[in-house]
Amino acid sequence: MTIDTIRDVLLYCALINMGLLFWWALFFMFAHDFVYRMHSRWFSIPSEKFDAIHYTGMAFYKICIFLFNIAPWIALKIVA
Numbered sequence: 001m002t003i004d005t006i007r008d009v010l011l012y013c014a015l016i017n018m019g020l021l022f023w024w025a026l027f028f029m030f031a032h033d034f035v036y037r038m039h040s041r042w043f044s045i046p047s048e049k050f051d052a053i054h055y056t057g058m059a060f061y062k063i064c065i066f067l068f069n070i071a072p073w074i075a076l077k078i079v080a
Contacts, residue, residue: 007076014069
């Protein structure tokens with residue numbers, strides 16, 4: 001496996017993960033009530049806490065994308 005292959009894999013992983021994050025944010029913004037009703041069947045959680053959990057999850061996911069996909073891609077781009 002070459003550095004070019006690893007760099008391409010990291011780029012595609014970052015794009016896929018950013019797409020999933022975008023999908024999550026859109027679904028959360030435009031179908032918030034549906035998602036909340038679906039989850040409130042399983043868990044008794046207030047809406048404010050539900051929102052905080054999702055925003056925290058999205059922030060953590062974004063940090064992980066930068067840490068595990070984009071930063072190594074940039075490092076390999078600099079090295080090559």
